[in-house]
Every structure is written in C-alpha cells, then in structure tokens.
Amino acid sequence: MLEVEKAQVVEYGKRLISSGLTSGTGGNVSIFNPEKELMAISPSGIDYFATEIDDVVLMDLDGNVVEGNRKPSSEWQMHLIYYQKRRKDVQAVVHAHATFSTILAICRKSLPATAYQIAMAGGEDVRCSEYATFGTRELAEVSFEAMEDRYACFLANHGLLTCGQSIEQAFGIAEEVERMAGLYIGASLFGDPVVLEKTEINRIIDRLKFYGQVVEDKWVRLL
Numbered sequence: 113m114l115e116v117e118k119a120q121v122v123e124y125g126k127r128l129i130s131s132g133l134t135s136g137t138g139g140n141v142s143i144f145n146p147e148k149e150l151m152a153i154s155p156s157g158i159d160y161f162a163t164e165i166d167d168v169v170l171m172d173l174d175g176n177v178v179e180g181n182r183k184p185s186s187e188w189q190m191h192l193i194y195y196q197k198r199r200k201d202v203q204a205v206v207h208a209h210a211t212f213s214t215i216l217a218i219c220r221k222s223l224p225a226t227a228y229q230i231a232m233a234g235g236e237d238v239r240c241s242e243y244a245t246f247g248t249r250e251l252a253e254v255s256f257e258a259m260e261d262r263y264a265c266f267l268a269n270h271g272l273l274t275c276g277q278s279i280e281q282a283f284g285i286a287e288e289v290e291r292m293a294g295l296y297i298g299a300s301l302f303g304d305p306v307v308l309e310k311t312e313i314n315r316i317i318d319r320l321k322f323y324g325q326v327v328e329d330k331w332v333r334l335l
Contacts, residue, residue, distance in 0.1 A: 113179055117143040117152040118168040120279050124206070125160040133208040133286055139271070140185035143279050144195045144203045149173055151195055155182035186247035193252040194259075194275055204279040206286045212293035213272035216240065220268050226305040227292045231316040232285055233264040233274075236308075238293075243268035264289045 124141045128134045137160070142153040154160075155167045169180035171188060173196050185191070191205045216223055223230065223238040230238065241258035244251035255273050258265035263285050264274040272289060276282035299305040 142191040189252040210290040217266035240266040
C-alpha cells in the first residue's frame, strides 16, 4: 500500500542528508494519505541511503503498524499527532537536526521576522517549543502547541520540525527556515537585526497565496 508515499519518504530522507539538514540517521519524514487514513514514515536508525521502499513503515491513526517489518522512527508520535488531530492543511511532516535551527533551539529562542520569507512558515515568527524527551508523547504535544497556526517550529534543545500540505512544501519550508536561522544568527553578530512589522508579514502571507504557476485554474505555490 501507499507505494507513491513510501517512495517519497525514501527520496526525501536522502534529501535531508544531501541538503545538509541533518546527519547520520537523525531526523525523520512522514506522509499521510487521508483516504486510507495511513501514515508512511521513515524507519528507525537506518542510513537514509541504505533505506529502501520496503523499509518504510505504514501506521494507522491509532499508532498500529499495518505494514512493514521495520521499527518506525522513534519520533512517530510527533508525526502522527498532526494527522490524528486533523490539521487538514498538513499531510507531511519533516524533522531535522539542522545546524542553525538547532542553535536557536538550544538557546530556546524563536526566529523573528528578520526576512520576509518567514511568511512561508505561516506567521511572523517560528516559535520554540517547551522541552520534552525525544520519542515521547509529551514531545508530540509540546511541538503541536508550538506549531499552532504555523508550518514550522523549533524543538527545545533538539532541532527543527516543519509540516505542509505536501512533502515538497514541508521540505521546502525546512530548507528556508534553516537558511533564515543562519541569516539571523549571522546578523546578530553585527548588532540588532531589524524585525519586520506583523502587518507586513500578513501582507506577504496574502501575496504568497497567489505566488507560483496556474495549473488547471488552480494556483500552485512554489515553496
């Protein structure tokens, strides 16, 4: 089942490494199929470039493994909560140990709107969650709270979490948040970075709704 989603999990797992968003076997990727009500998620502790389609694990909304012989990612609860709570704008989740994002997470700081592209993450900042042990339901809950009305958050002393309507969107947001985190840290070395007004970010969010190409009378956002 979900052969397309499983193939995408494999592909974007490799992209986590090749893009520099994580290292080793850190991070994880999931995609939700709302019709089947199943989540495809990367397996635990397997090198991304050694991961094959059959290694991807399928889970239902109750957290049961319905297909696959591997253990799911230790962070499966942090992914599943978005599908269980029916955030209809979320059908993919990406978790990474990206360097600059993790620096902010270690300092338990949010990322303010010092670059207009932060609007891609859904608001005027990227919040940092409360701390919770990895692989726990508590971490899932605090991340979900930090992600309210957003598509990205930092996990305290841990890393970066993003979501989206597709794996392409979730991954694109992860790359952009990491880039902006690096810019913010670099700018902070020279003084106080200038933060854009909330009204300007809201204006940009509205403009992003029509950014991209028209396909069959529908706007496709290039994120």
